[in-house]
Amino acid sequence: MLEVSGIGCLRGERRLFAGVSFTLKPGGLIWIQGGNGSGKTTLLRTLCGLTHAMAGEVRWGGEPIQTLGEDYRRELTYIGHANGLKEDLSAQENLLVAAHLAGQPVSRAEAAGALHGIGLAGREHLPVKFLSQGQRRRAALARLRLAHPRTLWLLDEPFNALDTHAVADMGKIMENHLAQGGMIALTTHQDVAIRAADAQTLRLDEEVAG
Amino acid sequence: MMQTLRYMISRDVLLAMRRRADVATTLFFFVIVASLFPLGVGPEPKLLRAMAPGILWVSALLASMLSLGRLFAADYADGSLEQLVLAPDPLAVVVIGKVMAHWLVSGLPLVLISPVIALQFDLPAAAIVTLLLALLLGTPLLSLIGAIGAALTVGVRGGGVLVSLLVLPLYVPVLIFGAGAVDASASGLDAGGHLSILGALLLLGMVLAPWATAAALRISLE
Numbered sequence: 001m002l003e004v005s006g007i008g009c010l011r012g013e014r015r016l017f018a019g020v021s022f023t024l025k026p027g028g029l030i031w032i033q034g035g036n037g038s039g040k041t042t043l044l045r046t047l048c049g050l051t052h053a054m055a056g057e058v059r060w061g062g063e064p065i066q067t068l069g070e071d072y073r074r075e076l077t078y079i080g081h082a083n084g085l086k087e088d089l090s091a092q093e094n095l096l097v098a099a100h101l102a103g104q105p106v107s108r109a110e111a112a113g114a115l116h117g118i119g120l121a122g123r124e125h126l127p128v129k130f131l132s133q134g135q136r137r138r139a140a141l142a143r144l145r146l147a148h149p150r151t152l153w154l155l156d157e158p159f160n161a162l163d164t165h166a167v168a169d170m171g172k173i174m175e176n177h178l179a180q181g182g183m184i185a186l187t188t189h190q191d192v193a194i195r196a197a198d199a200q201t202l203r204l205d206e207e208v209a210g
Numbered sequence: 211m212m213q214t215l216r217y218m219i220s221r222d223v224l225l226a227m228r229r230r231a232d233v234a235t236t237l238f239f240f241v242i243v244a245s246l247f248p249l250g251v252g253p254e255p256k257l258l259r260a261m262a263p264g265i266l267w268v269s270a271l272l273a274s275m276l277s278l279g280r281l282f283a284a285d286y287a288d289g290s291l292e293q294l295v296l297a298p299d300p301l302a303v304v305v306i307g308k309v310m311a312h313w314l315v316s317g318l319p320l321v322l323i324s325p326v327i328a329l330q331f332d333l334p335a336a337a338i339v340t341l342l343l344a345l346l347l348g349t350p351l352l353s354l355i356g357a358i359g360a361a362l363t364v365g366v367r368g369g370g371v372l373v374s375l376l377v378l379p380l381y382v383p384v385l386i387f388g389a390g391a392v393d394a395s396a397s398g399l400d401a402g403g404h405l406s407i408l409g410a411l412l413l414l415g416m417v418l419a420p421w422a423t424a425a426a427l428r429i430s431l432e
Contacts, residue, residue, distance in 0.1 A: 048296060049296075050292060050295065050296070050431055050432070051432050052432065070298050070299070070300070073296050073297065073298045074298040076296070078292070078293070078296055080289050080292050081289070082287075082288055082289025082292070083288065083289055084288060084289035084290045084292065084293045085288060085289075085290070086221075086225055086284075086288065086290060087288065088225055088228035088229060089221075089224070089225065089228070093224075097217065097221050098293065100213065100214070100217045101214060101217060101218070101293065101294065101297045101299075101304075102297060102298065103214070103297070103298045103299065105213070127228075
């Protein structure tokens with residue numbers, strides 16, 4: 001369970017947001033919304049521990065994430081604004097490296113399966129620099145299709161550059177994850193229908209105003 | 211943990227092999243800079259022999275400097291650095307892997323070609339062997355120290371110049387004992403003392419530099 005209590009962040013001298021609190025239970029989904037520059041990415045980076053909050057605390061299973069450290073990182077998958085793909089490696093090599101570094105080694109066949117499932121069949125051996133933006137996004141998101149997914153997904157604009165078909169596919173993957181007791185926090189500008197037993201929306205603009 | 215280390219090394223070596231031009235640049239820089247001196251100061255064997263240790267080491271220092279920019283900058287730009295920081299293994303392990311890969315592709319070739327370069331300076335055989343040993347101990351240390359500077363300047367505009375200013379002063383002990391070892395050997399003395407100090411510095415660097423680099427990376431990413 002992810003508990004966020006009263007966190008606030010500064011960017012330079014300006015207050016991005018303050019007093020953000022929510023609780024994410026197994027099977028829970030939270031949409032983080034807000035205009036450009038409202039701090040959505042900063043909030044996600046705070047949730048995964050890349051940025052320290054100026055105030056408040058993020059707890060995982062009752063323990064602060066700073067104390068948990070590696071144990072917390074073992075539970076989460078973060079896909080940021082940047083895809084985190086190496087241009088000179090193929091989509092499959094990228095996926096293998098990502099899975100190994102995340103401590104969940106997969107076989108070549110499993111990696112190829114995940115890439116096929118996300119619509120990159122026939123392109124898995126092409127260096128990523130030859131892929132389009134949408135295909136790169138798919139290659140990055142393929143990590144979510146690997147077996148034994150992590151419990152907590154923190155996704156920054158996951159639907160960016162994806163076509164409607166791929167967006168629908170991703171929606172299904174997320175629904176599946178939630179149904180198995182996973183948790184998702186995501187930012188997006190798009191309206192995507194994801195069925196979740198426990199969905200909440202956080203608007204950052206209002207938090208700042210308030 | 212060992213698996214992460216192995217995977218990190220093979221990833222970075224594979225990436226370097228896909229961009230062989232970058233690797234060749236470092237090596238050619240070393241070869242050309244070191245070869246310019248005999249051309250510039252003239253073919254006086256005594257003079258060349260006296261200058262050789264210093265020239266070879268300074269060339270090695272500058273060549274290693276040249277490749278530092280690539281250590282973290284590319285990973286930072288494409289977002290893979292975030293993923294490395296969030297990996298469940300300690301960041302220091304990832305750093306050790308990256309530094310080892312960096313040394314394999316930019317330090318080791320330089321060590322291997324150094325005897326050939328040393329011939330231009332008419333160094334005695336014993337001094338060439340010492341040079342090889344000293345570079346073998348010294349170049350990994352250059353990569354380790356350089357990684358701290360590269361991590362501190364990651365994401366900074368004009369970081370390349372800044373990293374030189376940060377790191378070159380820290381290279382001074384390596385330069386002194388590295389060139390000193392070759393100097394001693396060339397004048398018929400025992401180079402063991404210098405090499406031992408280089409070895410000790412390398413051990414110290416191996417213990418401390420990865421932690422410092424990991425801390426610097428976390429600060430740079432915030």
